[in-house]
Amino acid sequence: MRYWAIPAILWAIQEDSTPGEPAVAITGARILTVTKGEIVKGTILLRGGKIEAVGADVQIPDHAIVVRAADWVALPGFVHPYTRIGGSASGSGSKPAHVAKDELNPARDDYRAVVRSGFTTLALYPNGGPLSGQSIAYKPRGVTREQMMLHSPAYLRMNMEASTAVKQQLQSAFEAARRAIEASKKPPAPAPPGKPAEPAAPDPIAQFLKGELRGVIELTQPAEYLHFRQVMQEFDDPAQKLFLALTPEFYRAKDVMGARKERLLMRPEPAAEPYTRAPVNAAAELAEAGCEVGFLPGDNPSELPAFLFRVARLVKLGLARETALKAMTIVPAQAAGVGDRVGSLEPGKDADIVLLDADPWTGTARIMKVFIDGKIEFELKP
Amino acid sequence: MKAINYQLAAIGILAVTGVGAQESSPAKPSYVALIGGDVETVTDGLRRGATVLIKDDKILEIGRDVDLPEGTVRYDVTGKIVAPGFVAAETRGLGLGRARSQKIADALDPYQDTIQLALASGITSAYVESGSGGTFEDRTEGVSATSAVIKMSYGNLDGMLVREPAAVNLSSWISGTAAQRYQIRESFRKAQEFIEKLKDHESRKAAGKARPNEQPPKADALELYVQLLRGEIAARMRAPTADATFAALALINEFRFKAVLLDVCEAWTMPEEISRADCLCVMTPRRKWPQDKASNRPSGSSIEQAAILRRAGVRFAVVPLAAWIDTGGIAGRDLQTLPIEAAFAVRGGLDERTALASITITAAEVLGVSHRVGSLEAGKDADIVVLNGDPLDYRTLVDLTFVNGRLLYDRSKSPFYDHLK
Structure with missing residues (x-):
């Protein structure tokens, strides 16, 4: 019996049972x-x-x-590029090899609110630590994990913080991955007789450095972007990466980020120039400076219904409609690695x-x- | 060992980014000229109608007849005062990010909004401590904590750090327990011994008398004490009262290290003693300290303190009542009005020149960075403020602030003083 035939047969039966759907x-x-x-x-x-x-x-x-x-x-349908909705409430630990699929929970009752708010694809990220693991893309429908799954892994999630400990941890992880890449280029040592060499599991950090796996770097303050650049200075900058800006403060870094055409996921909220009455449309300023902006809808299911309204408010404040539309759909879809399927x-x-x-x-x-x-x-x- | 490697790596990165800062014009230097202002050099008097020429991040030349290279960006500052950027000898929560960090270099936040306000107030350099907020003592007591001198280089991580560590906080010599005082004295004594051992080792090595594989002795945990004894770093001690000052002077006179007395209020009662110990002071002329009516000596604060210390040859920096950027509370007592605090020393009888020095060159000396900032001299960092009047006048506003040769604040383009336009 050839096992690969089973899904093919099932697929054929399913197709037959709905003749001319x-x-x-x-x-x-x-x-x-x-x-x-x-x-x-x-x-x-x-x-x-x-x-x-x-x-x-x-x-x-x-x-x-x-x-x-x-x-x-x-x-x-809107794409949520970075969520804990659907994940385990107790968190996911902190290992780059961890894939969030293991914690996707089809039994959670948040999905109705998610769909009602227009979201049809979400990327579940693993939380905890500077290198917490790999995210997956899923659709908020179905009763089993397999029915929900869309794509895995979507991206490697990193959490940057401006501190010696975190910079050191990222740096040494990248260094180890680079050494592994160098070692893998050398011809492999002959395998001991009678025991075929087992292919090693792919190292997500090495994949990220080689540009094979997208990276999403969570930032809270714009300074953390500069500190991340400092860490990356010694490595070839992987093109496949996005920054996740948790505050609208990032308009302050628009010159540096725009010049490098960084891709940025941010919350659809206006900022205010501190101690003045001058409002700042952070998303519009970053987009005009050359960044590719995607929106981050937030993690509380009760705030998701207001997502479209929030983006509309930024459009009223001067954000280009084209940019706003892309920021809700194709940009986050690409962030989640499913730009060819949805968005x-x-x-x-x-x-x-x-x-x-x-x-x-x-x-x-x-x-x-x-x-x-x-x-x-x-x-x-x- | 790993940590040391990382530090070396970090130095490497800083070196690389330092080069990167000028990558926009790798071969071509950029020139900026401030033309026609009254240049208050601080260390070399006032030069009326002079030009300050900046090359990249340094001052190239100051004078009446300065040849401006082609492509120089010119600012006509006729009728304005050109002065060195102000130096804040003590701050809290300025320029540091949210995270706890072992090293300040890894936690710098050049996008902080308070940095913009500091620039609008003419401050270009500041002393910071690890941890933000809280009191000086509970955050940075002892040699394990770190401190730094940073620049208000808004938006630029490169060139923001001037030195780290910048000082060692030894306030527990005064306010700590007997055990802590014992510990401090023992550490100084062991550091002295270490220096002797090292000298001995080096002289034997030079004379060829060392054993073949003899390693030089290691300072280990005493490293900062060794630096103190060598005068490479200063100790900071909070000494508001005469008693505290006496205690501090006893330690300084015993081990002869570079020291800064913070928050002095009764130093005016003992200017000669402080002068002989050759230590620097940091004070707030407006700070009040009650008289001790039970004592049989002069006590309590005096607005004349700065003038009295000046007559005795004691050098001091002035800091405001609140050593941070305060966006609430009462205006006029935080870092945003640093020159006004110096003006209060003038009210107590100090000459204006020394008052200006107390927020520029002497503050830089207190921080051990006077070779780079604090005055306008050729070769020094181009940290410059252009003021629309006398630096110590309460009506004066900052028009332009340059840090490392870059214009980072321009009042005509900033929303902060819209009401005065």
Whole structure:
């Protein structure tokens, strides 16, 4: 018996049991595709959990289920790039090899609030320590871990702090990984006879240094960015990294971060120039300086429904709409390593769609329907 | 051993980043000129209508006829006072991040908002201690704690640290237990012995009399005491009263080390003794200390203290009542009004020149960094303030502040003094 055949057979049975699964057509909506511009009035055709077509004149097949969305706005489901929602409440320990999949808990009751707020993909990060492990991307639906999982590992999570202990810990971890990379380049010693050499498990820190695994570095103060740069000075700077800014203070570092076109995840909140009445649109300033900005919705399920409103407020304060839209969708999707699956409305991508009853930047738009993999997971009852 | 390696690595990084700071113009130096101001050099008098030429992060030349190289960025400061940036000889919670750190170099926060306010107040260098907030004693008592002199180099981690450690806090010699005092004296004695042993070792080695594999003796935990005895670092002792000052002087006279007496209030009663011990003082002219009516000697604070110490040749720095940037409470008593505190010494009879020195060059001496900051001289760091009036006048505001040759505060572009525009 060949075990690999089992999933193939199951898949075939499943396909057979739904012969000609009906397509779903969302019609008459204003479509914000994120990557391919805006369609003033168009149709999105979904089939088999994927987007089959998006456009102004998409042929609607017979027997398709039609979702009328005239006057509504369709946009990709929001992506939460950095959350503890779904994780173990007791924390995850502190080992780079730890993968957060082991703590994903399908039984938690937060997912309804998450979906209701428009989120269709989340990245669960492992917490604790400067190098706490690897995150995973999941969708807030399903009853088993496997049904929820989307991608693993999403990124290596680091927590930077401006202190001797943390800088030392990161530095020595990077040094050890670099030594391992150097050693692996040499021809391997001949294996003892009768015992085939076992391939070693990949070292996530070495993968990060080689640019094979994305890194997300949590920062609280902009100075920590400079201290991280100091630590990295001795190493080749891996391109695959994002900074996570927990405070809006980072507009202070916009020149240095913008010049290096850093990617930055931050909370959608305005800052204020201290001791004055001058407001600062931190996200807009960082984006204008050259950074790629993604938004960080927060970890409290009760604050998630206000996410869209918060971003709309920044747009009112001068953030470009294009930047705001990307910061809620494709940028965090790429951060979570699933930019090819979700984060925009394009044929072939997952059918994760949010329908709003008004322009997202009015501040009063309501989320009417949320699709995940082509299925309606939330619907606002009239 | 590992820690030492890391320190070496950190020095390496700092060296590399130091080069990186100028990567925008690797070959071409940048010149800045402050033209036509009245230049208060502090160490070399007032030069009216002079030009200060800055090359990169240092002062290149001061004078009437300075040739300006091509591409010099010019600031016309006619009618303004050009002075060295003010030096805060004691601060708390300035420029350090949120984390506890073994070394201050790893915890510096050049984006702190209070640094902006310090720059707006003309402060360019400051003494800081590990740990933020709290009192001096409970955070940095003893030789294991660390202290540093940092610059208010807003946004620039490179060039922010001037020296670390900057001093050793020996306040427990005065306020501690008998056991602590015993410990301190023993440490000094052992450090003296160590220095003798090292001398002996070196002289035998030079004479070829050392054993083949003989290693030089190690200072280990006594390292900072050895530095104290060699005059490489200063001890700081809080000595508000005459009794405390006597106690401090006894130790200083016994071991002859460089010392700074902090928070002195009754030093005016014993200026000759302090002068003979050759130690520096840090004071707040406005601080009150009650008279001891039971004693049969002069006691209590005096506004004349600064003037009396000056006559006895004692050098001192002035710090404000609250040694931090205070954004609440009563205005005019924190670091944002450092020159006004010095003006209170003038009110007590001190000459204005010494008053200005007490927040510039003498404060730099107290911190052991007077070779780099505290006065306007060719070759020194370009830490400069441009003022719109007499430095000690309460109406004077800072127009421009340069740190390491970079303009980091410009009143016309800052929101802090919008109401005066």
